[in-house]
Amino acid sequence: xxxxxxxxxxxxxxxxxxxxxxxxxxxxxxxxxxxxxxxxxxxxxxxxxxxxxxxxxxxxxxxxxxxxxxxxxxxxxxxxxxxxxxxxxxxxxxxxxxxxxxxxxxxxxxxxxxxxxxxxxxxxxxxxxxxxxxxxxxxxxxxxxxxxxxxxxxxxxxxxxxxxxxxxxxxxxxxxxxxxxxxxxxxxxxxxxxxxxxxxxxxxxxxxxxxxxxxxxxxxxxxxxxxxxxxxxxxxxxxxxxxxxxxxxxxxxxxxxxxxxxxxxxxxxxxxxxxxxxxxxxxxxxxxxxxxxxxxxxxxxxxxxxxxxxxxxxxxxxxxxxxxxxxxxxxxxxxxxxxxxxxxxxxxxxxxxxxxxxxxxxxxxxxxxxxxxxxxxxxxxxxxxxxxxxxxxxxxxxxxxx
Numbered sequence: 001x002x003x004x005x006x007x008x009x010x011x012x013x014x015x016x017x018x019x020x021x022x023x024x025x026x027x028x029x030x031x032x033x034x035x036x037x038x039x040x041x042x043x044x045x046x047x048x049x050x051x052x053x054x055x056x057x058x059x060x061x062x063x064x065x066x067x068x069x070x071x072x073x074x075x076x077x078x079x080x081x082x083x084x085x086x087x088x089x090x091x092x093x094x095x096x097x098x099x100x101x102x103x104x105x106x107x108x109x110x111x112x113x114x115x116x117x118x119x120x121x122x123x124x125x126x127x128x129x130x131x132x133x134x135x136x137x138x139x140x141x142x143x144x145x146x147x148x149x150x151x152x153x154x155x156x157x158x159x160x161x162x163x164x165x166x167x168x169x170x171x172x173x174x175x176x177x178x179x180x181x182x183x184x185x186x187x188x189x190x191x192x193x194x195x196x197x198x199x200x201x202x203x204x205x206x207x208x209x210x211x212x213x214x215x216x217x218x219x220x221x222x223x224x225x226x227x228x229x230x231x232x233x234x235x236x237x238x239x240x241x242x243x244x245x246x247x248x249x250x251x252x253x254x255x256x257x258x259x260x261x262x263x264x265x266x267x268x269x270x271x272x273x274x275x276x277x278x279x280x281x282x283x284x285x286x287x288x289x290x291x292x293x294x295x296x297x298x299x300x301x302x303x304x305x306x307x308x309x310x311x312x313x314x315x316x317x318x319x320x321x322x323x324x325x326x327x328x329x330x331x332x333x334x335x336x337x338x339x340x341x342x343x344x345x346x347x348x349x350x351x352x353x354x355x356x357x358x359x360x361x362x363x364x365x366x367x368x369x370x371x372x373x374x375x376x377x378x379x380x381x382x383x384x385x386x387x388x389x390x391x392x393x394x395x396x397x398x399x400x401x402x
Contacts, residue, residue, distance in 0.1 A: 019086060055093070056125035106233075134178055136161070158225070161179070163222075167377075172198045196222070200225060202225030203222060204220070206218055267296070295336055299333050305326070341367075342365065
């Protein structure tokens with residue numbers, strides 16, 4: 001049965017009034033935050049910080065999370081109405097990053113009550129940054145080959161090893177990390193899910209300069225780093241199931257509106273600005289008009305399918321392969337949008353710096369370059385296709401010998 005969340009008209013009025021009163025004018029109709037901003041690399045303005053504080057206190061940055069942990073306690077239908085009203089006003093959710101998007105949702109399912117009470121409220125308020133300690137130099141697509149180890153020291157865990165491509169590690173306060181706790185077990189069975197405080201002497205994050213000019217990715221080194229016993233999520237050596245569930249949340253986010261390039265400024269508005277319109281108000285370039293329409297149809301179809309998949313997955317604790325479909329679809333649409341944006345802007349979209357280019361124009365080429373990684377991180381396009389073929393289509397695993 002569909003969840004209509006009670007009187008949606010009444011809630012829409014409440015949400016609209018609250019947003020009008022609490023969202024500062026300067027945060028309205030602004031472009032989506034860049035990856036570096038999401039990972040904590042740029043200091044927010046006073047109004048951006050005020051907006052974070054207000055929506056965090058309201059719990060609407062994590063609208064469907066339970067109220068006992070600071071969340072909004074909204075139904076999924078109410079949360080959709082809230083997003084619609086935020087889009088109408090041109091404001092984005094400042095409670096973003098790996099804490100609310102990946103880790104918090106996983107902790108709600110697998111964490112102890114003590115872990116939820118300690119870690120979820122700061123995430124809801126946007127007060128702490130989290131990073132993901134998964135990939136290693138010799139454990140990327142074959143993640144279960146990871147070698148970072150955690151040894152039992154009686155009253156705590158001692159962590160030694162290296163992670164790589166750790167987004168935002170140099171800004172993060174905490175890391176949710178996969179560690180090997182039983183080197184003798186089969187590789188998928190000797191892994192645990194551990195929470196590590198990044199603000200300690202045994203942790204070093206080294207930024208990696210990317211082609212887009214950002215340095216959001218890091219090499220992360222743990223040298224006799226300490227993790228508390230009560231910061232292991234789930235059972236000892238039972239981390240692989242939790243890791244897969246978290247990846248489901250990650251891929252859902254990567255397949256969502258932000259990865260599709262949705263935001264306060266639509267691509268059709270960008271096209272009208274740079275290409276111009278004919279006497280009927282249509283884009284003057286008929287070929288571009290056709291391709292842009294096809295892109296917008298694909299993006300809308302993806303968004304509707306994502307909503308359906310999320311509704312079908314509600315209450316299901318077993319990781320689903322559906323997120324692999326959405327991740328592949330969403331990241332391809334996002335890359336297509338970036339390509340179209342550069343084409344629409346022409347030479348103005350290639351400006352790296354200087355007063356001859358607007359901030360949006362300078363970010364266009366950076367977004368295009370940075371977006372190339374979206375079909376790699378969180379599980380590459382090829383890995384997702386393998387998951388789809390085996391777990392959804394039931395095709396044979398051709399990688400195994402006959």
